[in-house]
Amino acid sequence: MKIATWNINGVKARIDTLLAWLREASPDIVGLQEIKSVDEGFPRLEIEALGYNVVTHGQKGFNGVAILSKRPLEDVSRGLPGDPADEQSRYIEAVVSTAGGVVRVGVLYLPNGNPLGTEKFPYKLAWMERLKRHAQARLELEEPFLLIGDYNVIPDPIDARSPAAWVNDALFQPESRAAFRALLACGFTDALRASTTAQVFTFWDYQAGCWQRNEGIRIDHILTSPQATDHIRAVGIDKHVRGWEKPSDHVPVFVDLDLD
């Protein structure tokens, strides 16, 4: 079972790119972030035509997350628990059933947190604390559970081509990195980092020729519960998609589990 995460940067502007990648990669489950669409505007018919079930948690203009799955999506929940006043659409979760048992997938678009010195950075850290609390509760289920998405956190210096350029950025603050480590310490595995010690990226800014110069960062992550980690066959990044026409600034990251 191939499970992928991709910050699509506007699903309506990117629908042809998304369909092309779905045909090529044929993932079983996809978590999308930054759909930048309300639920009614999501291009579900084209995606359903490729054999996917679709659930969305949209918002007008920005943010928004979705799950696509070849298998039926059960127990769908929208929004991250812990703050009823939070109106931003950044989390969706669902369960799929396989012959080997259930797989639970949480899809997140973690707040950017920039610029520092505004209310956005404490919002990011508070959101990460809520995520940890929710993740701990899910770990108690002892299921194969994957927390996939755009974390907006550069975990370590190796995860940026030019770490010095990020020292005053919310993505690379000690507090952001510590919160990411605290999440891992609950029992998750950073699947991609566990698979390679090489420098690999998932995002290249549109500006300044970052793609051409390989000025990337690794901020899209797949965290696996112990029960999911046991089933990992492979982990990868579809880097070539960044070179396509009308690319997102992020590329898909995927894990292949031997649960089918």
Added chain:
DNA sequence: ATGGCCGGCGCAGCCGGA
């Protein structure tokens, strides 16, 4: 050369992104 973009909204140019 220390900068170079993009989508949404809505129809100009600002906001948000990372």
